[in-house]
């Protein structure tokens with residue numbers, strides 16, 4: 406400490422004499438040493454005060470009082486600074502934990518896109534934060550292919566925890582041939598029972614009968630899917646009035662059938678794809694329809710990627726929600 | 736050993752009285768200006784908490800000498816509502832941007848040891864010690 410004081414005094418008196426830029430440079434470098442030694446602002450001011458006292462032995466009393474005042478108030482300043490530092494360390498710990506959580510979530514919710522005959526399936530799902538509140542679940546056997554697109558209302562850790570439960574709910578339903586309305590009814594009861602009241606899940610469930618080309622779907626408050634009928638050259642919204650999952654017990658859901666023909670396609674998505682806070686007036690569904698049509702010669706995966714890229718550009722890379730899109734082409 | 740000095744905390748003015756007494760005592764014991772400021776800040780936070788949460792109580796200040804070591808001990812005692820979660824109040828909090836209080840985490844930083852005893856409904860006793868020529 407005494408050595409530091411002497412050094413500081415020398416640097417300070419050099420500066421007072423010549424006012425060189427190099428003195429200032431040396432001074433700033435010296436301060437870095439003090440920071441490394443963990444000195445607080447009030448320590449630094451005290452060192453300064455003592456140096457000044459020694460350089461000018463005729464310093465008026467009042468000046469010294471002024472320094473004491475500064476020391477006193479800087480104690481607080483230093484405390485705030487220390488607290489800030491400790492919060493930064495905590496924040497870093499949390500960040501590391503979140504990374505681990507994200508890795509675990511990726512393992513838990515890992516989806517492989519199936520490859521049923523006569524269908525081409527693509528998907529893009531990008532979380533806005535580390536943990537994803539959207540989830541896509543596929544099932545596939547010889548006769549049926551089924552897909553669930555889900556979105557937990559909310560983001561981050563709570564949404565992610567809830568999502569794991571939805572996944573296991575879907576897994577236990579096991580059979581790709583389950584009726585979509587039945588799947589929603591079972592999941593609704595699970596979620597209503599086990600998650601707190603502020604947590605809701607929207608879900609679109611579709612099952613494709615590979616033999617008869619019938620797509621049966623049901624929705625619990627989910628963003629309507631788009632269905633392109635190539636014979637009529639028209640888009641339809643696949644929409645029902647189904648309640649979000651987790652609000653009430655024993656909710657009944659309706660299901661509907663459509664027959665898919667060659668060159669028809671479906672776009673399933675979460676509201677992150679269509680709700681843009683910055684552009685409320687924007688007809689995002691209209692935009693997606695036009696875009697999808699113009700790229701419908703691409704593979705389903707390419708279509709998803711192009712739509713994601715174009716929307717990202719449109720929003721200046723500021724997508725504000727988990728973003729999930731699934732394209733199914735017949 | 737020096738006798739203890741006590742300040743009853745009843746009004747906000749008593750916080751200033753406790754500060755003054757603490758600073759004088761710290762100077763007497765031989766703490767430098769910077770440490771005097773730290774000790775006073777710690778007393779101030781403890782007294783303010785008594786004033787705010789327990790309404791009345793006292794601050795006891797004493798010189799401590801053990802095994803060649805000299806220091807100052809400050810004890811804040813009240814029969815207020817007690818502290819719910821002692822461990823939590825010593826952790827740094829996420830502050831709202833306009834909060835500039837220092838609080839108990841700051842007291843902990845300013846001294847060498849802190850001991851909190853608190854019983855819900857019965858009161859709180861917080862003792863801090865700061866040694867001379869250390870930290």
Ligand SMILES: Nc1ncnc2c1ncn2[C@@H]1O[C@H](COP(=O)(O)OP(=O)(O)OP(=O)(O)O)[C@@H](O)[C@H]1O
Nearest residue numbers: 784785788789815817818824836837838839840859
């Ligand atoms: N003597 C006491 N009796 C009862 N509760 C107390 C006492 N001292 C502190 N507390 C409780 O502990 C909490 C934390 O106290 P602390 O002094 O760290 O922060 P604060 O007083 O809330 O804010 P500030 O940072 O302005 O001091 C207080 O909000 C209060 O609930």
Ligand SMILES: [Mg+2]
Nearest residue numbers: 780784838839
């Ligand atoms: Mg306080």
